[in-house]
Amino acid sequence: MFARHAATAAKRAQLSHLRGFAKAHHPAAAITDAPAAPAATSAAWTNPDPGSEFAVTLETGFLPRRDPLPVLPSYFEKLDEILHEMPILKSDGTLGLLHTGRLGARIERELPMYDVEFVFDRRILAALYRDYSVLASAYLLEPCDIQFRLTRNYGLARRILPANIAVPLETIARRLAQKPFLEHSTFTFYNYRRKDQEQPVSLDNIEPIRRFSGCDKEHNFIVGHVAAARHTDAAVAASLGVLRSAQHNQRGEFNAALRQYADAMGRVNEILAQTLQGCGDYASFRTFLNGCRAQSMFNSGVLFEKLGNTAAHKYLGVAQSSSPIASLGTHLFQLSNLSPRGSLPCADGVDQLRAPNFRSFLGHVDSQARSLGVQSYALRCSESSAAYVLALSQVLAYRYRQWANLRDSVPVQSAKDNAAFHGYLDIQTSHVRDIAELISRTHANMDSESLAPALRTRAEAAVHHAEMVHRSLDRILNDAEPTPLPVSMIAY
Numbered sequence: 001m002f003a004r005h006a007a008t009a010a011k012r013a014q015l016s017h018l019r020g021f022a023k024a025h026h027p028a029a030a031i032t033d034a035p036a037a038p039a040a041t042s043a044a045w046t047n048p049d050p051g052s053e054f055a056v057t058l059e060t061g062f063l064p065r066r067d068p069l070p071v072l073p074s075y076f077e078k079l080d081e082i083l084h085e086m087p088i089l090k091s092d093g094t095l096g097l098l099h100t101g102r103l104g105a106r107i108e109r110e111l112p113m114y115d116v117e118f119v120f121d122r123r124i125l126a127a128l129y130r131d132y133s134v135l136a137s138a139y140l141l142e143p144c145d146i147q148f149r150l151t152r153n154y155g156l157a158r159r160i161l162p163a164n165i166a167v168p169l170e171t172i173a174r175r176l177a178q179k180p181f182l183e184h185s186t187f188t189f190y191n192y193r194r195k196d197q198e199q200p201v202s203l204d205n206i207e208p209i210r211r212f213s214g215c216d217k218e219h220n221f222i223v224g225h226v227a228a229a230r231h232t233d234a235a236v237a238a239s240l241g242v243l244r245s246a247q248h249n250q251r252g253e254f255n256a257a258l259r260q261y262a263d264a265m266g267r268v269n270e271i272l273a274q275t276l277q278g279c280g281d282y283a284s285f286r287t288f289l290n291g292c293r294a295q296s297m298f299n300s301g302v303l304f305e306k307l308g309n310t311a312a313h314k315y316l317g318v319a320q321s322s323s324p325i326a327s328l329g330t331h332l333f334q335l336s337n338l339s340p341r342g343s344l345p346c347a348d349g350v351d352q353l354r355a356p357n358f359r360s361f362l363g364h365v366d367s368q369a370r371s372l373g374v375q376s377y378a379l380r381c382s383e384s385s386a387a388y389v390l391a392l393s394q395v396l397a398y399r400y401r402q403w404a405n406l407r408d409s410v411p412v413q414s415a416k417d418n419a420a421f422h423g424y425l426d427i428q429t430s431h432v433r434d435i436a437e438l439i440s441r442t443h444a445n446m447d448s449e450s451l452a453p454a455l456r457t458r459a460e461a462a463v464h465h466a467e468m469v470h471r472s473l474d475r476i477l478n479d480a481e482p483t484p485l486p487v488s489m490i491a492y
Contacts, residue, residue, distance in 0.1 A: 054355035061232025069127035089214035166304035181315035188225035213285035224275025234264035258387035265394035291317030329395035331366035338434035393462035439466035
């Protein structure tokens with residue numbers, strides 16, 4: 001009896017320590033959550049959890065409502081230490097554990113079995129979810145990275161996730177209603193720190209918290225997505241405006257919302273053009289972004305040690321999923337199934353990996369856009385069609401860049417993986433071409449002469465870019481050998 005009371009007292013002391021850490025390290029991050037920023041709402045959507053760190057709001061868009069916690073409480077000192085020592089190239093220029101394949105042994109030998117049941121602060125939970133999911137991917141895929149650097153072939157990953165990662169990760173994921181595996185938003189949107197807390201999120205003022213390779217391209221991949229996501233507040237507001245105005249047949253507001261979405265996505269694409277142009281050394285960290293579903297390096301998924309359930313876990317990874325920014329445009333403009341050859345069902349495993357808030361918002365946009373017929377509503381009026389073309393042009397720019405980076409990434413040299421890679425690439429290629437064709441068809445079927453000169457000029461420029469993309473894809477796909485992608489196309 002005394003021992004049980006003593007253990008309970010120790011847990012309370014541990015919880016008190018975590019509360020004190022949250023208050024001391026970041027005053028706004030007390031154990032009782034600070035008031036949430038106002039959530040993005042419409043007549044038909046209510047934010048299911050406005051207190052979540054992964055909330056969707058009109059103020060922050062898809063970025064977390066508070067900056068991610070960059071340092072874990074001292075209770076998790078060993079976890080923090082291993083993550084700091086992990087990257088192939090550390091921030092001080094020395095070589096880390098992944099460079100020589102020493103991470104797995106270090107985890108198995110030194111990482112404690114941390115008890116996370118008494119952690120209730122949402123900011124700490126979100127940081128632990130980021131750190132454990134990053135560590136899980138690094139542990140499982142470490143052998144593949146070594147093999148890939150030697151032979152350009154992935155080989156086999158570790159199939160069993162040890163209990164000192166699996167148990168806390170599963171517990172935290174369950175508390176956050178997420179999957180216990182690394183996904184896009186966790187690796188990007190919840191993986192930055194501001195150098196100057198008084199200055200806004202920008203390319204020059206943020207740096208990654210956790211990294212795999214430590215290379216410049218990985219840095220650019222993370223900070224580019226974060227800096228671009230700063231402008232998703234306007235994209236979220238515009239998306240809700242599109243739905244609301246279509247529902248109430250407010251044509252002027254509908255056109256304005258489409259232009260607002262195009263402008264917001266234009267800012268997103270401009271930042272990504274600066275940071276993600278070309279492949280570079282993307283392959284140096286892409287290995288760790290693979291999922292454990294339908295990947296030959298995992299065969300039959302991953303087993304989580306000491307969880308009772310012996311079923312293998314199978315999840316898409318960062319490399320197989322996409323940013324919620326991409327899904328938003330696909331859902332809002334009903335682009336998931338433009339044609340049989342271009343089927344891109346975002347809900348097929350990708351959106352289900354996201355945080356509950358993201359799932360709810362994207363599901364709402366998808367169902368409402370289908371119910372209201374956003375695409376057909378836009379095509380009934382020439383001015384709406386022109387605004388729709390502007391919005392689609394920015395979706396095309398985002399998807400084309402995504403396609404270009406995928407196409408330039410180095411596939412594995414096994415027949416099975418090459419077939420899977422090129423099958424996925426073919427779906428993405430068809431989707432990009434179908435968006436370009438939709439832009440051209442929409443422009444051809446509207447009365448351009450009735451438009452205001454400025455809008456007509458912008459719409460014609462968007463069509464010109466779409467035709468350039470189409471010609472570029474045709475030329476590249478007909479070449480026997482890969483050719484460099486036109487920089488102007490990636491950057492537009």
